[in-house]
Amino acid sequence: MNCEILSVGTELLLGNTVNTDAAELSDRLAGLGINVFWHTVVGDNPKRLAEAVAIARKRADLIITTGGLGPTYDDLTKNVLAECFGRKLELHPEEAEFLKAWFAKNASTKYTDNNLQQAYLPENCTVFHNDWGTAPGCAFEEQGVHVIMLPGPPRECVPMFEVCAVPYLKGLAADVIFSHQIKVFGIGESAAESMLRSEMERMQNPTLATYAKFGEVMLRVTAKAPTEWAAEAMCRPVTEHVRDILGDKVYGVDVPSLEALALDIMREKGLTLSAAESLTGGLIGERFTALPGASAVFKGGAVTYCDEVKAALLGIDPALIADKGAVSFEVAAAMARGVRKAVGADVGLSATGLAGPDGDGVHPVGTVFVGLADKDAVYVRQLHLGSGRARVRQLAASHAFDMLRRYLQGLDIVPEQYS
């Protein structure tokens, strides 16, 4: 199946909104074994939308639209798509009831007759009820082309895709698709590829592909089989083989991120966490506490963006900073130790370094020390992360979380490459 994602919204063409929907859906479609060959964005303009639909139906057999399902006059996706595919819009009584009940409950939002527009859907479609907002989505098939319409707000689009569109798409396929995501930190994409090249070239079903994501590599193993059980069984030995080859650089399978993995393990073991941040300025705490449930593990930390604050909040000896410099192995160690004590946590993380653009005249920009302390010991990684302020900060935080997961998994916390 070849898919085009057609996003509708003038706000995207004004650069007011980034098209995260297209990326989120593409990622999930790849996992279903569906090829996404085109993303298109058009504004809230019926003529240009109709032209885009005419192009899409010639080259794709699955068109997924996002946006333009709401109640205002510039929400025209359903009208235009219905017209393009020769279908009438008809009122769905169940959706109309839902909308009236929704507005009765959400008194702060005024109900107007416009809102009922959202309950009109193309005739003979599969309705995707919206549990995350108001506008329903839908799916239908016309002359060999499948059309799926989803709302634009990511908080509605992505869950509706997962809950409603995925079962619909699975129902279309004779075979079931199953995939594993193998998550890797500490090795580049090209190195991972060269270690697995023969497998990647040889295999047809399952397939194995690599994707680089900001400091990480993700490998996707995908199998097609008549049942999910059979497809999963085909993936399993490949996943094990990749683990054998890449070793403990694999941090997990089907886990969302380093920090999410660490949160799960720490919650299970009843461990608590703290962080002392210099160059990351709060990013380690921010990323960890972005996870729901973080409060069971993360007790707090200190952002020590100048030397006095390292002394004041973490009790670091100013003589140590004067002697070794704020960007040093010793200060990273003292920060990790200091924060776990100050906060009363089981584990302390730390990061100090130069994010740039300005250097300190001693170290090149991108020099970073990341530390981890528990009650018995302290570990520090020395890193050279190159340039780009935002990039260096994100990578430094990722290394802190990689040290943490290696600590929790009982592995070498500072492998040779970082010592």
Next chain:
Amino acid sequence: MNCEILSVGTELLLGNTVNTDAAELSDRLAGLGINVFWHTVVGDNPKRLAEAVAIARKRADLIITTGGLGPTYDDLTKNVLAECFGRKLELHPEEAEFLKAWFAKNASTKYTDNNLQQAYLPENCTVFHNDWGTAPGCAFEEQGVHVIMLPGPPRECVPMFEVCAVPYLKGLAADVIFSHQIKVFGIGESAAESMLRSEMERMQNPTLATYAKFGEVMLRVTAKAPTEWAAEAMCRPVTEHVRDILGDKVYGVDVPSLEALALDIMREKGLTLSAAESLTGGLIGERFTALPGASAVFKGGAVTYCDEVKAALLGIDPALIADKGAVSFEVAAAMARGVRKAVGADVGLSATGLAGPDGDGVHPVGTVFVGLADKDAVYVRQLHLGSGRARVRQLAASHAFDMLRRYLQGLDIVPEQYS
């Protein structure tokens, strides 16, 4: 001029990368008065790219490509575009010299003959030298269609657009376009629109348009005139009029963000900043220190994600927390006071509240208190920010920065609506 942005890269179609280039360029093109009517993404596939170019040249008179200018075999944008527009690629000796020198200096990256591919550009083009990476971009005109090719990495694409493409595009127009961005916090887009509706409908040149961005509103005033001076003079009275109508909700004109404005004023006044964060978990520090030069102002802070740490790092009386609750006016005030003292800064910011998804059984999710303390006084805003963990956290941080800018601008720090 009607523009299509054509992004090339399989990583975009796999959902591995979000197409931020298209959003960034669109935002800037709107400022130049150029209509962006289409975004298209295709993979590293010559046939589908050529088909996309054929569609684009029929409907657009400006095609901007991003991506596919690098040295590897799947970088094929220049080859395909050159072929579509009937131009040969020729070696640019100056770019070849630059590449050789670059690789000599960056010893960690191996030079291969492939890299010289980057110095081949369509004949008779305007070369855009890449000061942010290696692959040059370019521009040419063929049969009334202007083509601009930019590299894919946002760190190269956006500055090359600003430094090279903007002057090129300005050179094409008979008139000069000038625009102001009026930045607004504390009022919704529809409220701003209804206050300015008559102006927005009446005006032709300059034009006035509103854009909502995550908790903020931006108004763009755009004028066309034979000289920049004349266009700027046409914008000025409109900008002043908007300021009169929206009052101190306008936080600045042509400033990037609340925190960037605050950093500039504090640096100028020699003031220092600190932050005590509960629900934001480090986000206030992270956003402020994402700005280059933040270290002149931001001294540090505490992430106090549990009650004991509020006591340990900020000296808050546990009895106060027991009495009033961690999510309270009083604790927000004590956090702001406590952090400025602990860190030795002129100003302390604080945020405490419920980001969700779980509540505390007392307050609804989205209840947030944001505080600001200086040596004389403390101010607290009480907010009801609704739901969505990431959204509530970002809005809480934005309110902290809005309090700070109002403090620095000598305005009411807690206007009636938040008290």
